[in-house]
Amino acid sequence: MAEACLDVIERDEQLVAFQLGDETYGIEIASIQEIIRLQEVTQVPGKGDEMEGIINLRGKIVPIMNLRRRLGLPHGERTSQSRVVVVSDGECTVGMEVDSVIGVLKLVDSQIEKPSQIMSNNDMSHVRGVGKTDDALVILLNVPAVMRRDQE
Amino acid sequence: MNEGMEQFLGVFLQEAAEQMELLEQDVLKLETGASKELLQEIFRAAHTLKGSSRAMGLNPMGELTHAVEDLFDALRNDQLSVTPSLVDLLFNALDALKAMLEEVAESGKTSLDTVELTSRLRAALSSKEIVAAPVSSVSTTKTEKIELPAFDVSPVQENAIKDALNAGNSIWLLKLSVAPDCVMKSVRALMTLQAIERAGAILAVSPDEDKLENEEFDLTFTVLAATDRDAESLKNAVGTVSEINLESIHAWQNEPETQTNESTPEPAAAVVTSSAPELAVVHQDAAPAAEKKTVAQPQTIRVDVSRLDTLLNLIGELVIDRTRIVQLCNQLSGQYGSDPTFEQLGEEASHVARIADQLQDEVMKARMLPIDNVFSRFPRMIRDLAQKMGKEINFIVEGRETELDRSVIEVVGDPLIHMLRNSVDHGVEGPEEREKAGKSKIGNVWLRARHQENHIVIEVEDDGKGLDPVKLRENAVNKGVLTQEVASRMSDREAMNLIFASGFSTAKEVTDVSGRGVGMDIVRSNLQKLGASIDIDSQVGRGSLFTVKLPLTLAIIRGLLVSVQNAVFALPLSSVVETLRVLPSEVHSVRHQPTIVLRGNSLPLIRMHDLFPMNEDRAVVEAVVHSRNSEEQPIYVVVVSSGGYQIGLIVDTLVGEQEVVIKTLGKFVGDVHGLSGATIMGDGRMALIADIEGIFRMISKKRGVAHAA
Incomplete structure (x- = not known):
């Protein structure tokens, strides 16, 4: 009985949507620890371009990832709208620099499509789907894949 | 294992491990020379191990320890002498016990066959040549009767009483009872004994420990204990065990009539005969034997290691905040220096800083072993x-x-x-x-x-x-x-x-x-x-x-903070030899390697900036120093050493010395060559902690020379 009901009610998910360049991205709300303003980043020498550096988040050291570089997007300027989305997978905490945060979105399953159907970009491993809202397309990030460090 | 004993397994294993370690050390010492105290200590450890393993229902272990205990007993009573083969045998037995303990830790039981080993131990015991029967020079002075329950005092306990008296300890008789609804009487009783042992030494127990273990007793039991402290400490010790009541506690050495009836002091000896139900005590005043005072056991509690770790982490945060508060006060002093409220704030801040320092010291001490x-x-x-x-x-x-x-x-x-x-x-x-x-x-x-x-x-x-x-x-x-x-x-x-x-x-x-x-x-x-x-x-x-x-610790180090471009690095003070101010004209180039002569020795110089290039500016390592510092501006050099080598690191400025709390860069950042972590400085900014050994490795790699790293 209960299972039958579940089929009828569509699962929905809550996302935090943010802007990178002229694209809108989304990260499921559960994996986000907090969103902070950009602060002074301490560089860690010898690390690749995707690693911006580290910040002091209330006594904890949190690495900052340049999400634009990570996703292969062109370089962007920091503005007063720039934010750091701090995500955590329980083990690691990483801050992702984004251009601006739009807000919380609610998407139901039927609004989400597999990435390959719409985009044919080279690296799709970081994307787990595309959400369609009335006025925009939201690229849903595969957070574990983005956080995973490439083997150097 | 006995039923219902699983919950005590952890405690048992921990204590057994301690006893095993003690035994191993002592048996080693035995090889170089046996003293009475040593044998006594060994015997006690073996005895405790036997008792606890039996209480846990680990009978094969009990058997083996029993055989070991008997051997030690014979050694102690000079009925057997220490030979290398005997020590080997004892080590065999200890190894077997260790293996059994490991097995117990894994599966809760042991399947190891100890029959052969036990029989070898028994054989060693029976082959004993009686060296000398212990001669007890007992001279009777005064017999004092004390109302005591039946005490079956063995010669072992007799010796213990003698020793305790010699050491100037006071002896107390504790009458204890177990709560009637107690489920595991024997465990409570044994816990009580252990508690008492932490405050003193147990001389005799009635009914004896074996009976207590097997629950062959009613609700009461009696303990004769010696302590170098007062009765209060024994009471407190008993108080730590639940479901146990202390019915009465009597001092029997310090009783007034004992003192008054004393005759001439004679050689130290005291014998407790085993005439039940009254304990007849032949008691002599021992000649003051302070030199053989038993070591007072400090009062301790067991704390989970993870708690101490958490505590240290928190202290680490506090240390950071302390530094930060002091710096903020310094910054504000220009603005509000004359404000009385600010002065008070300053005082408070320095007090908090002092407390934080003390707290750090204490926690570090608590973690010291x-x-x-x-x-x-x-x-x-x-x-x-x-x-x-x-x-x-x-x-x-x-x-x-x-x-x-x-x-x-x-x-x-x-x-x-x-x-x-x-x-x-x-x-x-x-x-x-x-x-x-x-x-x-x-x-x-x-x-x-x-x-x-x-x-x-x-x-x-x-x-x-x-x-x-x-x-x-x-x-x-x-x-x-x-x-x-x-x-x-x-x-x-x-x-x-x-x-x-x-x-x-x-x-x-x-x-x-x-x-x-x-x-x-x-x-x-x-x-x-x-x-x-x-x-x-x-x-x-x-x-x-x-x-x-x-x-001393892996969590907090003293570091020398240096700035390189706009970054701050902390160099572990342990690796810093000295700091120098060098004029560019003093820098020579030896095969493209900037070098200075320091007290007759050449010292290669490495620019920190080249080791840790920042921004897009990935500078060439072989950069020659004096070409960059064409003006006669002195350069700062920190001399660091590793594995007998010294190099000079060229830095922009020296910032100062500070206690730094080491934080890892985290899994996401991964290992960075030449860095061991980061720390948060007093102003909230971060400093990267340099790994001097790592820097040496980087340099030798670049030069293609094996710096044996």
Whole structure:
């Protein structure tokens, strides 16, 4: 009985949507620890371009990832709208620099499509789907894949 | 295992491990000479182990410990003398017990067959030659009757009472009862005994411990205990055990009539006869024997290690905040310096800072353990090793009481094992070879620990054949670690460091003792992870000395903060030798390597900026210093050392010295060459902690020279 009901009610998910360049991205709300303003980043020498550096988040050291570089997007300027989305997978905490945060979105399953159907970009491993809202397309990030460090 | 005992398994295993360690150490000491106290201690440890293993229902273990205990009893009563074969047998038994304990820890039971071993122990016992029956010089003075329940006092307990009196302890009779609804009477009773033992020594128990273990008693039992403290401490001890009531406590040595009835003092001896139900005590006043005072057991509680770890982490945060608050106050003082409220704030801030410092000290102390926790397992290892290799080795341990943080204790053991094995295997020669070299047949291996400033220094020394730089060079070339050209350029000291290179073994044959030449490689990398340094000093034919310098703790270090461009680096003070101000004209270029002459020695200079390039500016490492500093601006140089080498790091400015809390960069960032972590400074900014050993490795890699790293 209960299972039958579940089929009828569509699962929905809550996302935090943010802007990178002229694209809108989304990260499921559960994996986000907090969103902070950009602060002074301490560089860690010898690390690749995707690693911006580290910040002091209330006594904890949190690495900052340049999400634009990570996703292969062109370089962007920091503005007063720039934010750091701090995500955590329980083990690691990483801050992702984004251009601006739009807000919380609610998407139901039927609004989400597999990435390959719409985009044919080279690296799709970081994307787990595309959400369609009335006025925009939201690229849903595969957070574990983005956080995973490439083997150097 | 007995039912319902699972919950005590952890406690049992922990205590059993302690007793085992004690036994092992003592049996080793036994080999060099047996004293009454030592035998007494061994006997007690074996007895406790027997008691607890039986209480847990681990009967095979109980049997074995029982046999061991009997042997010790015979030794103690001079009915048996210590022979090497007996010690070997005892070690066999201890090994078997260890194996059993491991089994119990894994599966909760043991399946090991101990019949053969037990019968060998029994055989050893029956073959005893009675050396001398103990002569008890008992002279009766006064018989004093005390209302006591039935006491079955064995000669063992008799001795214990005698000893306690000699030591000037007071003796108390405790009547205890178990709550009627108590489910596990025996466990409560045994816990009570243990509690009392922490406050003093148990001389006699009625009914005896075996009966208590098997629940062969009603609700009451009686304990005769000696303590060098007062009755209150015994009461408190009993109070820690729930479901146990202290019915009464009587002092029987200090009772007034005892004192008044005393006759002339006579040789110390006291005998408790076993005439039940009244305990007849033949009691003599002992001649003051303060010199044999039993060691007072400090009052301790067991705390989960993770709690201490959390505490230290929190203190780390506090230390950061403390520094930050003090700095903020300094910044504000220009603005509000004259404001009385601000003055008060300043006072409060400095008070908080002081408290934070003390708190840090105390927590660090609470985490300190004597290094003996690590050292204690080595004598046995050396003994076994030496036996296997047919070498005779005198192992001397010094400074076992040196204390260091448990984080260090945990990790320092393995490197030391490798080093000691190396000394025994490769260092010390066989007896014939030693005699040929005009040395005594017995080789010496020293293990020393001591505090030195903010460090622990551990030395492993042997008087063996030493390291031969010539052979080391040859070996390295043959093994392809180095080219002939590099090898010939190498100093003797550098050559010695080759033993830390991977894939390098100086022993001609690979033995199962120190492995395949990976040992010292691992030693070095493990030590580096701890922020420790290792130095070698060796003379051919005379021996080798390995010196390990360890930080007191792995969590907080003192660092010299330096700025390089806009970044701040913390250099561990342990590796900093000195700081210099050098004029560019003093810098020479030696084969493209900027170098200065410092007190007659050349010192290569490395720009920190080149090691850790920031921004897009990936500067060329070979940058020549004086071309950049064309004006006569002095440059700051921090001289750091590692493995006997020194280099000068060129920095922009010196910021200051500060206690830094080490934080890892995290898994996401991963390992960064030359960095061991980061720390948060007083102003909230971050400093990167330089890993000096790592920097040396980076440099040697770049130059293509094996810095033996």
